[in-house]
Amino acid sequence: MSQATISTTPSLSHEQIRTYQPSPNCLEGKTILVTGAGDGIGRVAALTYAKYGATVLLLGKTISKLESVYDEIEAQGGKQPAMLPMDLESASYAEMQQLENLINKEIGQLDGILHNAGVLGELTPLEMYDVDIFSQVMRVNFTSVFMLTQALLPLIKAADNGSVVFTSSSVGTTPRAFWGAYALSKQGVEGMSDIFTQETQATTNLRFNCINPGATRTNMRAHAYPGENPMSLKTPEALMPSYVCLMSDDSIGVRGQVIALQPK
Numbered sequence: 001m002s003q004a005t006i007s008t009t010p011s012l013s014h015e016q017i018r019t020y021q022p023s024p025n026c027l028e029g030k031t032i033l034v035t036g037a038g039d040g041i042g043r044v045a046a047l048t049y050a051k052y053g054a055t056v057l058l059l060g061k062t063i064s065k066l067e068s069v070y071d072e073i074e075a076q077g078g079k080q081p082a083m084l085p086m087d088l089e090s091a092s093y094a095e096m097q098q099l100e101n102l103i104n105k106e107i108g109q110l111d112g113i114l115h116n117a118g119v120l121g122e123l124t125p126l127e128m129y130d131v132d133i134f135s136q137v138m139r140v141n142f143t144s145v146f147m148l149t150q151a152l153l154p155l156i157k158a159a160d161n162g163s164v165v166f167t168s169s170s171v172g173t174t175p176r177a178f179w180g181a182y183a184l185s186k187q188g189v190e191g192m193s194d195i196f197t198q199e200t201q202a203t204t205n206l207r208f209n210c211i212n213p214g215a216t217r218t219n220m221r222a223h224a225y226p227g228e229n230p231m232s233l234k235t236p237e238a239l240m241p242s243y244v245c246l247m248s249d250d251s252i253g254v255r256g257q258v259i260a261l262q263p264k
Helices: 014-018 040-051 063-075 093-106 131-158 180-200 219-224 236-247
Strands: 031-035 055-060 082-085 112-115 163-167 207-212 258-260
Touching: 014 236, 014 258, 031 040, 040 055, 040 063, 040 112, 040 236, 055 063, 063 082, 082 093, 093 131, 112 131, 112 236, 131 163, 131 180, 163 180, 163 236, 180 207, 207 236
Parallel strands: 031 055, 031 112, 055 082, 112 163, 163 207, 207 258
Antiparallel strands: none
16 A cells, blocks of 8 residues: 555544444444454454444354354344354464465455454462463463464455454553463553554554453453452443444544543
8 A cells, every 4th residue: 555545534532432423334345353253342342343334254262152143143134244263372373374365265355353352361470370371361362463463464454444453451551460461461462552553554554453441241350350240340332332433434543542441
């Protein structure tokens, strides 16, 4: 893409992203890949992107969950999605390159990636952290995110206004004791988004941003805070306008940001 076509659209503020009101079909014509699409925020994001007109690529490791989301999208009248079974903990870079080839051959475009898949690991002092669990968390939450982004970059760069959204956390922005590998992986993701932004902003229309969803009613949150009343938390559905915003052309000027959806 030549520098002459780079967008100079003014950036939205974080508050505008948090209060965004999507227009019907604002994602029409876009193809968006969602990792961890079988459950939690990923599932709701996939359904929501489909609701607003996108073709959604469902990536996850549990086929039965992907099939359920696939059926829900079809039942709500969305465009036919695609299921992409992949275990990010064990997937090789070659498999991710094959995925890029498959998307290019069968669909021909990729406009957005939501990196939502993640694992919590242990909540324990680093001094006592199991090294195998540490490796697993870093692999799923950080290393595979880099590998998949790099493998899919040729497709996302070919889009008119490609958007990559990473999932961070409050303990990534400000690392917290006992959160171990999870906090470190999310801190790394924020740095990854920043570096990708610096390396692409002068020559492409690509945009890379992080979302910190905050305390949300998910299974991961329940495992981290077993004594918490889940009914006191926002649902994934309540956060979706911001997820739509960052995939829509309204956010073309938003680059290299870490957007906290529930700032304290």
